[in-house]
Amino acid sequence: MSLLEVIALTVDDARAAEEGGADRLEVVADMAADGLTPDPDLVAAMRAATALPMRVMLRANAGFRTTGAELDRLRRATADLAAAGADGFVLGFLDSAGLVDAAATGKLAAVAAPLPWTFHRALDHAADPAQAWRAVRHLGGGLDTVLTAGSPRGVDAGVDVLVRRAAEDPDAAGMIMAGGGLRRKHVAVLAAAGVTAFHVGTAVRPDGAWDLPVDPALVREWRSLVSAATG
Numbered sequence: 727m728s729l730l731e732v733i734a735l736t737v738d739d740a741r742a743a744e745e746g747g748a749d750r751l752e753v754v755a756d757m758a759a760d761g762l763t764p765d766p767d768l769v770a771a772m773r774a775a776t777a778l779p780m781r782v783m784l785r786a787n788a789g790f791r792t793t794g795a796e797l798d799r800l801r802r803a804t805a806d807l808a809a810a811g812a813d814g815f816v817l818g819f820l821d822s823a824g825l826v827d828a829a830a831t832g833k834l835a836a837v838a839a840p841l842p843w844t845f846h847r848a849l850d851h852a853a854d855p856a857q858a859w860r861a862v863r864h865l866g867g868g869l870d871t872v873l874t875a876g877s878p879r880g881v882d883a884g885v886d887v888l889v890r891r892a893a894e895d896p897d898a899a900g901m902i903m904a905g906g907g908l909r910r911k912h913v914a915v916l917a918a919a920g921v922t923a924f925h926v927g928t929a930v931r932p933d934g935a936w937d938l939p940v941d942p943a944l945v946r947e948w949r950s951l952v953s954a955a956t957g
Contacts, residue, residue: 728956729923730949731781731903732940733761739940740772740780746945750779752816752844752925759788760847763803766810773811781844782807784817784834790848792819792830801837808841816873818845818862824853826861835867844871847906850878859891863898873903873925880907885915892919910951917955924952 731750732743740751753769754761761783769782784804786796804815815838819827826849835843845862849872852858862872876884876891881904892899904916905925913924926948 727922728917728952729903730945730952731905731923731925732945732948733757733925733927734772734780734940735764736939737768737771737775740776740778742940742942743945744776744778746940746942747949748778748945750781751776752783753780753812754783754816757927761785761816762787763800763807766803766806769807769810769812779813780811781814781816782812783846784815784838785846790818790820790851791822792827797830797833800834804834804837808838812841814838814841815843816846817843818848820848820852820858824851826852826858826865828861828865831865832867835865835869839868842868842870844873844903845869846873847875849874850876850884850906855887863901870901871903871923872901873905875904875906875908881905881912882907882909885912888916888921889919892916892921896920913951914955917952917957922956924948 729749731752732748734740734743734751734753753764755764756762762785763783784800817834819830821827849858849862875881876887892902899920902921903923903925904921
């Protein structure tokens with residue numbers, strides 16, 4: 727079964743994504759920082775407006791490292807967001823050496839349990855992405871999706887990496903959610919390698935450009951494209 731996840735920043739985005747046929751929302755704030763933790767009140771309003779599953783971002787700054795104080799705030803926010811209607815979370819950190827920060831990530835994932843979570847594109851910015859990919863695969867604790875472009879420069883630069891990872895291991899292919907500059911031309915190539923989950927931004931435009939708000943007609947185009955490619 728395929729999955730189309732759409733970023734939503736507003737209640738209107740959530741409604742439009744559902745109208746267009748999205749399967750899941752990634753709920754964030756501040757896309758200028760590539761997505762930070764939203765207010766629980768927004769999540770509650772989205773839950774009242776849509777039946778779509780919502781994965782909510784747990785990220786306190788524009789980078790991929792975190793501090794103890796930030797982690798404490800995110801742990802408190804997790805409970806509030808779950809109470810507001812979050813069905814899962816999006817998180818993941820790197821340490822000062824650019825390695826996967828399994829300790830910080832694990833602490834936050836433990837608070838999120840039993841809800842599932844996605845490891846986000848911190849993976850693509852690791853010092854050694856191949857080593858980071860192996861580390862993420864072993865995190866467990868509710869992890870069921872890895873949002874990745876295969877490159878910090880986006881899917882256009884990383885599509886071959888994603889294809890290779892998916893082809894090497896069917897279980898890995900099932901965890902990959904391709905996103906970060908995803909374009910129409912990538913979908914069939916990735917689907918042929920076994921990738922069935924795709925992530926598009928509030929733009930949801932075929933050329934990857936950003937355009938607010940979410941347009942249900944464009945979501946519908948992506949839904950058709952993904953469905954056709956994954957058959």
